[in-house]
Every structure is written in C-alpha cells, then in structure tokens.
C-alpha cells in the first residue's frame with residue numbers, strides 16, 4: 001500500500017513511469033508481453049485508480065484519470081494501451097448485473113494478480129458488414145452457448161477473464177465475463193502488428209462454449225453497449241485522445257532535449273508543445289464536464305498532433321532515429337495506431353482530408 005500512487009501528482013508516479021520507459025524499447029523489439037510492467041502497475045496501485053471506493057478502488061475523478069493516463073502513455077504506449085482494455089473489462093464487471101462476477105473477480109483484478117480484457121469490437125465496429133454475426137449466443141436453461149470468434153482481443157492469450165459480446169438469433173446482444181480457461185475457448189497466436197505487437201492482440205475463438213448465467217454482465221438487449229445494461233466504460237472517447245496526447249508529449253520532450261545544441265529546432269518544438277498543452281487543457285476541461293470543444297474535434301486534433309509530433313521527432317533524430325531500437329521510430333509506428341483505434345467515421349474522414357491536403 002505504501003508505494004501506491006494515490007494522486008496523479010505523486011512523485012511515485014514519476015518513479016513508475018521512469019521504469020516503464022526504461023523497459024519500452026526491449027518490449028517493442030522482442031514483442032514480449034509486458035509482464036514486468038503490468039506487475040509494477042499493480043504494485044503501484046494503478047488498477048485501483050479507475051474503480052469506485054465501494055468496490056475497493058481509489059475512485060479517481062475523470063480529470064485525474066486523464067492526468068494519470070497522460071503520464072503512463074508518455075512512458076510506454078504498449079503497457080498503457082493494455083491497461084485501457086483491462087480497465088474496460090474491470091469497469092464492465094464492476095457495473096454489470098452480476099454480483100457473482102463482481103465478488104469473484106474484482107479483488108484479484110484490483111491488485112493485478114489476475115488479468116481481464118475485452119472482446120467487444122464486433123458488437124459495434126468490427127466485421128459489422130458481414131451477413132452473420134461472428135460470435136453467436138443461444139440461450140439455454142442455465143446460461144448461454146457461445147459459438148464463433150471475437151476478432152480483436154488484446155492480451156487474449158493471457159486473460160483469466162474476457163468480457164466478451166455475442167449476438168442472439170433475434171439480434172439482441174449479451175456481454176459475459178467469460179472464463180479464459182472455459183472448455184472450448186482458445187486464443188489464436190498474437191497478430192504481428194505495425195506497432196504494439198507486445199499487446200498480444202489476437203482473435204479468441206469459442207467452440208460451443210457454455211457460459212453459466214452467473215457470468216452475464218448485461219443483456220440480452222439490442223445494442224447492449226449503449227443500452228443501460230452495457231454501461232461501465234465508454235468506448236474510445238477521451239481515453240483514446242489522452243493516449244495520443246501522451247505519446248505526442250514523449251516525442252516533443254525528445255525534441256526539447258535536442259534544442260539545447262540545435263537552435264533551429266526551437267521554433268517547431270515550441271509550436272508543437274503549445275499545441276500539445278492546449279490539447280491537454282481541453283482534455284482536462286472536457287473530463288471536468290466543461291465543453292471547450294466536442295469529443296470528436298478533440299480526437300481529430302489529437303490524431304493530427306501525434307502524427308506530426310512523432311514524425312518531427314524522427315526528423316530531428318535523423319538517420320539514427322530510423323535504426324531499430326531508437327524511440328522516435330517506435331513512436332512513429334505507435335502513432336499510426338490512432339488512425340485505426342476506435343476511430344469514428346467523422347474522425348476517419350478528417351484524417352483522410354488532412355492527408356489528401358483537403359483541410360483548411
């Protein structure tokens with residue numbers, strides 16, 4: 001308890017971030033699951049930030065969570081991204097309709113002794129154009145039979161619990177806390193990605209898996225992610241932009257370090273920092289319930305900043321930055337993730353217009 005980060009201002013958070021940043025290059029080169037980083041986050045109490053005091057968390061405000069995520073993502077995007085998926089699962093377990101799941105799973109999730117993740121994108125975004133849902137559910141006397149696959153599950157091969165969505169014949173959907181070792185559950189090998197391969201994102205397959213009703217978190221309901229039963233964590237939203245702004249911070253901090261000997265870098269570096277600070281201010285205001293801009297506008301600006309800042313850092317590092325293992329090259333690859341992660345259509349459109357030189 002004594003080494004827990006209780007507030008985002010705590011110097012302990014700087015300690016944790018220094019350790020995460022120190023491990024980031026190796027993790028990226030070897031694509032290894034960041035076991036040590038996730039264990040450290042558990043020891044520093046990170047998993048308690050997101051949950052209310054009633055269930056054993058620290059009940060951080062939305063603004064404090066933004067502050068915490070900014071620091072973590074500036075240190076190691078892989079670890080922080082995994083934490084967002086883990087947190088999505090924990091929030092849905094905490095707010096779901098199953099007391100059994102809450103009591104059985106949350107204590108070990110809060111300390112980091114166990115790992116949970118989400119497989120829900122096929123309910124809202126992924127594979128939606130296909131005629132048949134990729135993961136179906138049939139109601140039985142005491143639960144549900146799941147059959148099919150969830151295409152994207154971060155840490156799917158490490159999860160004790162997967163909060164997974166499935167669709168019934170009448171189009172209603174359910175969310176269940178699926179035990180990762182249930183009979184018939186299997187994880188594909190992790191996808192080789194442009195970056196973040198260490199997140200071990202893979203498809204999880206369910207071959208007629210029986211899930212007892214005690215693990216039902218929400219539904220059956222139409223659009224379970226937006227209906228009341230599916231609440232507990234908004235998809236995308238602030239956290240996606242926050243991680244982009246955190247990664248941009250790492251790139252700009254690198255440039256600031258170079259400006260001491262290279263005066264020509266001063267003006268572009270200052271301009272990027274101004275942009276990053278304005279976004280950070282807007283993020284914090286939005287998290288506090290004010291409305292400096294819409295979520296969508298913020299995401300468009302955050303995507304633009306993270307691509308520009310990481311490429312400016314690579315430009316600054318010159319050829320050395322293009323050598324495998326240099327952080328600027330990794331940051332450029334990681335920034336591309338924001339073009340595809342929980343990216344609503346207007347944000348996709350804005351990115352395409354910017355890339356095509358069509359924006360003002």
Ligand SMILES: Cc1cc2nc3c(=O)[nH]c(=O)nc-3n(C[C@H](O)[C@H](O)[C@H](O)COP(=O)(O)OP(=O)(O)OC[C@H]3O[C@@H](n4cnc5c(N)ncnc54)[C@H](O)[C@@H]3O)c2cc1C
Nearest residue numbers: 085118119120121125126127128129152153154201340342
């Ligand atoms: C690294 C990574 C980690 C992720 N982790 C998670 C996670 O832990 N949990 C989770 O729930 N989600 C996760 N996601 C999923 C993410 O949130 C999005 O849902 C996903 O990126 C959407 O991409 P898709 O390729 O599945 O989209 P799709 O819409 O399925 O597109 C796939 C392909 O289908 C074709 N296509 C698309 N639309 C049409 C159409 N209308 N007609 C014909 N063809 C079409 C296109 O060729 C397209 O390339 C992750 C994604 C990534 C990249």
